[in-house]
Amino acid sequence: MTSRVLLDHGSGGRASQRLIADLFLKYFGNPVLDQLDDAACISMPGEVAVSTDTFTVDPLFFPGGDIGSLAIHGTVNDVAMLGANPKYLTVACILEEGLSLECLEQIVLSMSRSAEKAGVKIVTGDTKVVPKGAVDKIFINTTGLGIIGKRPFPQGHRANEGDAVLINGPVGDHGLTVLTCREGLSFETPVKSDSAPLNGLLLQLIEDIPDIHVLRDPTRGGLATTLNEIADQSQKSCLINEDALAISPEVREGCSLLGLDPLYLANEGKFVSILPEEWAHKALEIMRNHEFGRQAKLIGRIGVDNPGRVTLKTAIGGYRILNMLEGEQLPRIC
Numbered sequence: 001m002t003s004r005v006l007l008d009h010g011s012g013g014r015a016s017q018r019l020i021a022d023l024f025l026k027y028f029g030n031p032v033l034d035q036l037d038d039a040a041c042i043s044m045p046g047e048v049a050v051s052t053d054t055f056t057v058d059p060l061f062f063p064g065g066d067i068g069s070l071a072i073h074g075t076v077n078d079v080a081m082l083g084a085n086p087k088y089l090t091v092a093c094i095l096e097e098g099l100s101l102e103c104l105e106q107i108v109l110s111m112s113r114s115a116e117k118a119g120v121k122i123v124t125g126d127t128k129v130v131p132k133g134a135v136d137k138i139f140i141n142t143t144g145l146g147i148i149g150k151r152p153f154p155q156g157h158r159a160n161e162g163d164a165v166l167i168n169g170p171v172g173d174h175g176l177t178v179l180t181c182r183e184g185l186s187f188e189t190p191v192k193s194d195s196a197p198l199n200g201l202l203l204q205l206i207e208d209i210p211d212i213h214v215l216r217d218p219t220r221g222g223l224a225t226t227l228n229e230i231a232d233q234s235q236k237s238c239l240i241n242e243d244a245l246a247i248s249p250e251v252r253e254g255c256s257l258l259g260l261d262p263l264y265l266a267n268e269g270k271f272v273s274i275l276p277e278e279w280a281h282k283a284l285e286i287m288r289n290h291e292f293g294r295q296a297k298l299i300g301r302i303g304v305d306n307p308g309r310v311t312l313k314t315a316i317g318g319y320r321i322l323n324m325l326e327g328e329q330l331p332r333i334c
């Protein structure tokens, strides 16, 4: 038995079958996946939310997560941002020849644990192996399917004048963690990714708040970019208070040393919710009672002056326009 991924493992022949049986089915197995037909048969009532994402993070393992957990959380969270309940996932892996099977097993195990925690089943998948150098170790694509619960569901264009802007915790942790881990930097207080499945908390919010106008996860491009997308889609403005924003001391320290702005750093366990002001208090209460929302805050308001503009009211009372992220601040962060 080899201890590394070989081109043969992607051939579709006996070695592929062994890899599927000994690794993927061992950890992902369920009655739907175990059929091993060309396609999976699932049934879903009503309207369905679908999202797909490809994960290329470097390094593969970092404090707070790895490419496997990220590939589950990222897609589960995107499906949940439509107020949907994620049920099924597809997983496709592109493996580099020579990747150690032990490393692959760790990733597959992590995916299986994360899927279980998020309450989703992996129903179909694919594995390809490419020659050494054609990809960097492993890239993973996941597609998620979820049932939409309520209409109207949250969408970017629905942000409305006077709406409150909430976030479930501090920003910048994931982006800074991956970057410092990749560059081999360390700080006095170590940083840790916030990667988490948000569907449980979001389902509670959707159930208890009559109409959440927008839900979105500030992943690549960070909070500033996400708010710009929403301001653009809704043709409203957004004013954020720096005073209200939570940024952990370690992220603040790391960002000031590296000259980074935490408002533009990726998050993998955060969501922005925009809803009628009168429901802000209740929403904060629900979030703060959940493990992924303990530090939830009201950070700003939606307005109608300057459609498409996001402004930060600074701690000393000045105003700064937050533009969309220009160029790639940090490649391969997710």
Ligand code: MG
Residues within 6 Å of the ligand: 077, 078, 081, 216, 217, 219
């Ligand atoms: Mg998203």
